[in-house]
Amino acid sequence: MFKRSGVWWACIRHNGRKVQRSLETSDRKLAKAIESKVRTELVEGVYFNKPIGRDRTFPQLVVKFMREHAPKVSDSQQRSYATSSKHLLKFFGEIDLLSISPKMISRYKVLRREVGLKPATINREMAMLSKAFNLAIREWEWLEINPVSRVSKEKEDNERDRWLTVDEEVCLLENSSEWLRDIILFNLHTGLRQDELLSLTWDRVDVFRKTILIKDTKNGKPRTIPLNKTALDILESKARVISIRSKIVFHSKCGTKIDKHNLRRALVIAKEKAGIEDFTFHGLRHTFATRLAHSGVDLYKISKLLGHKDIKTTQRYAHHCPDSLRDGVDILEADYNLTTVGRKAAISGEGNCHKSLGNKVRPEGFEPSTH
Template identity: 30%
Template sequence: MAKAKGLYKRGNTWWISYADPDGKIRRESSHSKQYKEAQALLIVRKKDVQEGKEPIPIKRMGNHSFRELAEPYLVWAERQKSFESKKYLVQKLVKEFGNCPLRRFTTRLIEEFQTSLLSKGRKPATANRYLATIKHMFTKAVEWDMVEEEAAKRVNRVKHLPENNRRLRYLSHEEAEALVNACLPHLRPIVITALNTGMRKGEILSLEWEKHVDLRHGFITLDITKNGERREIPINQTLRQALQGIVRRLDSPYVFVDGEGQRYLDIKRSFHSALKKVGIKDFTFHDLRHTFASQLVMKGVDITTIKELLGHKTLTMTLRYAHLAPGHKVNAVELLDGNVQMKSSAQLVHNPAISS
C-alpha cells in the first residue's frame, strides 16, 4: 500500500502534516500506531481547511524543563547496555541545565557548554559524549511531545569536536606495582583485574561469580561485549590469587561489592586517590586497558592474540599498540639467520671448470 502524502512516522507513531488556511505547514501526532487512524485524521484536517475552518489547535506542549525530560529518559535508558555511563552523563547534565526549559535550548547555549567543559580540562571526547546524550534526549523529547521539533533542530546543529584518538598512556611495570600497592583493599582486586585482563571498567564492575568467572577452568567469559561478541579471557596466577582473596557474599551475585552487598557503580574517587598517592598524573582507569595491551606487545605477544583478548572488532584498533615493540622487526629477520650461509674467503677456491 502506497503511503499518502502528508503521513509519516516518528518511532512507532504516525504523524500528519498539512497546510493551514494561511499556508503554514502544521504537523500533528495522531497518537496512534495505526496508519488508517492517521489517514482519517489527515482527511478531517484537510476538510476543515477546504471549508475555511480553523483546524482544531494542535495540542499545546507544556513548557517542560530539562529535569522533567531527564526523569522519563532515564527510565527508558534502563533497557540499554550502556545505562550506567548514560545515567552518569544525564545526572551531570541535570546539574548544568536542570530547570532550563527545553524550548530555550539554542545552538549557542550548547556550544558555550562545550567551551566550558574544555576550559575545565575535559577532553574533546568527553564533550562529545555529553553532546551525543543531549541530542538523543531531544530526539526522544520530540517523540514524547515534550518539545517542538524546532528545538531539537537547534541542538542538532551543534557539531562534535575533533578528537585526538592517538593518545596512548600506559604504566611501566614499576608504576603498575606502585599503584596496586597504593589501592585501598576494595579497589586493589579491581585494578589487578584490569591490569591482567584488559577489561573495560563497566565489564569489570558487572562481573558475576556464576555467570562470568570460572576459577576451576581459569577463564572469565563475557557473553555480551561492546562489539556484540563473546569473549574469553584466561585467568593468570596473579588474578587468581586476587579473586580467591575476595570474600564471596551469598546475598549478591556480583564479584565486586561494598560492605552492604551492593555492587560498585564507580570507583573514580578511590582510584584518583591511589594515583595521587604514588604521583601518577594524566591517567584514567581506561588507561589500565592500554597498559595491559602495551605490556603484552612489549613482551612479544602477537597483535592478533591481543586483538582477541581486548575484544576489538577490527585489527586496526589494536595496531595502535604495534609501535611499542621496537624490536619486533629485528627479531623477525633474525629468524632467517642461517638460511643462507656465506663461505669465508679461504673457502672460495678457484674452480678450473669455470674459465673464460
C-alpha cells in the first residue's frame, strides 16, 4: 500500500495482472481490510468479473463529488453544485450507478423542462452530473462509461442583443433609488457579473492603482479590472460612509450583502417607471461590452475585461465594431501603392514578378488582363 494525497492506495500483482486502485480512506487499518478483500476476490477469480459500479450508489457519487471536487471551484460554483445536487438526488434516489442510463437522464431533463427551467440551467445540472461521472471513471475507478456523454445538450438562446441607449440609461438612473443608482452606474463602467458585484469587498479595491480584484469568478480565475473616473467616484463616495458592520462595498442598510432577489425587484420597479422593456441586470454587463465594441476596443481586451474563458463567447460583440475591423485592414495601405511596388520590382529585376505586374500596373491603377 502507499499514500497519495492523504489517501491509501493498493498496488497488487496477481497472475501477471496489475491492480492499482484507491482504497478511499486515510485510515490505515481500514485500508488494510479493504486491500485484503481485494486480494481475496483476486484469488477467487471474481474481482474482474464483478460489475463495476454495481456496488456504488448515486448518493455516494454526489457526496464524494461535493467533498473532493467542489472545494476546488469558486464559491458561486459551489452554490450552483449544491442546488443541482439537491434536484439530482431527489430524482435518482438510492439507485446504483450502473443502473443510470442515458434514457433515464433524458427523462430527468424532460421533467426539468416541464417545471419551467431554462435550457442554460438544465445544461449546468448536466455539466455537474457529467463531471461527477468522469471523476468516477478516471480517478475513482468506479465506472467505465459516462452515461451523460450520450445525452444531447439543451439548445440555449441566451444571446440577447439588448443594451441600454444613453437616453434609456439617463431615464433608468432618474427612476432608481440612490443605492440602486450607484450599482447600475458602477456596473455600466465595469461590466461585472451580478455575483461579482454583490460580493465585492473593500480589501479587493486598490484606489491608488485604480483597480479592483475579482476573486470569485465564474471560470475560477481571478481578474483585475481597471477603474475609470466614474467608477472611482462611486467608490470614493461610498468610502466616506463605510459601514463598520460590513466589508462589502455595495451592502444593504443593515450592512449585509444585498439579496439578489431584492436587487432584481428594485430593478424591475425602476425600469417599469422608466418605460424600459425586456431588460435584466445582465443587460448592464452587455451594455458595457457593447459600448466598448462601438468605441473600437478589440475583442481580446473586451474578453479579458468580461472574464470570458473562451474568446468565442466574446464573438457576439464582433458585429458592433465594424470600424475597428476596417482599421485593421486599412493599416495595410499605409505608405503603399501598386505603382510604387511595380517600379521597385522592375528595378530589382524580379523576372516573372515584373512581367506579371508589367502589363497590369499603370498610374491609373489596374487594367483588365488580356489572357
